[in-house]
Amino acid sequence: MYDVAIIGAGSMGLAAGYYLAKSGKNVLLVDSDNPPHDQGSHHGETRLIRQAYGEGSSYVPLAIRALTLWKELDLKTEDKLFYETGVLNIGDKNSEFIQQVRRSAAQFGLGLTEYSATEVNNKWQGFKLGKDLVGCFESESGVLMSERCLQTYRDLALNHGAELKSYAVVQNIVPKSDYVQIMLNDGKIDAQQVIISAGKHTNQFLEMLNEHAPLTPTRKTFSWFQANEAFYGEDYFPGWAYDVNQQTFYGFPSIENQGIKLGRHDGGQVVKRHEPLDSFGEHTSDINDVQNQVERLFSESMVHKEGQVCTYTNTPDGDFIIDQVPGYSHIHVACGFSGHGFKFSSVVGEILTEFIIDGESKFDLTPFRYERFRN
Known part of the structure; x- marks a missing residue:
């Protein structure tokens, strides 16, 4: 037994x-x-880890402990598991997402630096944020090789x-x-x-x-774009989360020269749990959503390299x-x-x-x- x-x-x-x-x-x-x-x-090479959590303060103690455990795990293998790129939380300065990021950082004593859109664009020249946005940067967060x-x-x-x-x-x-x-x-x-x-x-x-x-499986996609490594490589560019006008995107620097990766967190197509997923590109939104985000968010044009599909399985809340x-x-x-x-x-x-x-x-x-x- x-x-x-x-x-x-x-x-x-x-x-x-x-x-x-x-x-x-x-x-x-x-x-x-x-x-x-x-x-x-869990596939797709990379995942973000953030601590000043815009999804709610109940997650912050878990995120803090999770990062400690990931760093411990990283020491147990010759493979690199964690890149401390930092993560930039992007949103309207008065949005609930940004306010929650601020609250959770203050409540748990997390290092958080807030930048105006102009400051973000000057610090990371690959961005071109609109003037009404702000970026809250967590320097100790980053990217996990899932x-x-x-x-x-x-x-x-x-x-x-x-x-x-x-x-x-x-x-x-x-x-x-x-x-x-x-x-x-x-x-x-x-x-x-x-x-x-x-x-x-x-x-x-x-x-x-x-x-x-009450679990709902949803088909999701993510993509890689060919990017200028001088602007978007992991030694320079951060991971990021973007929550604006009820749209949520996330993205990664070019890790190990693989190109910028990004996906859309909201939306997707509900599927039955035993139903095979449509291949990437079978829905026009697969490429359009992320291509539009690249053009909106980044200062340089990029060419789409590859897309993949995965499944979210979420509760109602x-x-x-x-x-x-x-x-x-x-x-x-x-x-x-x-x-x-x-x-x-x-x-x-x-x-x-x-x-x-x-x-x-x-x-x-x-x-x-x-x-x-x-x-």
């Missing part, structure tokens, strides 16, 4: 697998593919004794009084505790427990679910992360480990309780 079985070895699952195995737990990771892969929400991070978690988890079953199909989950039986296509396994962290497939497994979370499955004290669920969750996967892995070992977390997880959708 395993101490813990983790269904879904993506961002949260692999992080939890590492921290649990490191703590001495006997861990089995189960995934329908072979992580890291391009069938979930697939490298997960490969590192995988390698370290296995080095600490965890097991991984790739291409495994979970056919049923059968809770017993003091353990859980998981039926697979090639047999069954028993575990004292279970974590479900399966992204867009989460409800496939919750429904085996007569539960259903956009916040995570990190909790026990109602009615099952030995089954935990972590989901609803897409769009801004990857940066938190290090700390979520630690939180899930605390659940398993201590029964609770040191963080206030009230905003992320499952029960908020059951009232």
Whole structure:
């Protein structure tokens, strides 16, 4: 019998697998593919990590701890996992997004420098912000190499004794009084505790427990543009988040000469969880949205290089679910992360480990309780 079985070895699952195995737990990771892969929400090379968080102050303690854990992980591998490029939060000076960035920085004592549009354009000549915008710069934030991070978690988890079953199909989950039986296509396994962290497939497994979370899978895209390295390389240009007129974009400097990367956070096409995603370019917005943003935001013209698709899986309020499955004290669920969750996967892995070992977390997880959708 395993101490813990983790269904879904993506961002949260692999992080939890590492921290649990490191703590001495006997861990089995189960995934329908072979992580890291391009069938979930962690591919595409890079993710931003921000701390002065415009999405709400409840995320800031998690972001601070997450960055500490990422830096620790970076020291455990020869691969470079984190580029401290800084992140520029761009918006109207009186917008809720910018006000929340300011509030969270002040509340938690984060280093934040505010620039006018003119100051931004002078400091980073690749920008051409409109005069009504401001930029709030976090110098200690930056870019995570997402697939490298997960490969590192995988390698370290296995080095600490965890097991991984790739291409495994979970056919049923059968809770017993003091353990859980998981039926697979090639047999069954028993575990004292279970974590479900399966992204867009989460409800496939919750429904085996007569539960259903309000999760909406959405097709999203992101693109790379050929850029002038002197202006847009990682040694000079920051990562950025842009929230203006109810449109939200995000972007990256040219990391390792791959070109500027950017995508649109809002919008997208709702899909069914088993529905294949349309290829990049099948919707006119795939290129138009980011091309328009490049022309609006940057001082130099750029040529589109490549686009990819991925899946967001969001809750109605956009916040995570990190909790026990109602009615099952030995089954935990972590989901609803897409769009801004990857940066938190290090700390979520630690939180899930605390659940398993201590029964609770040191963080206030009230905003992320499952029960908020059951009232």
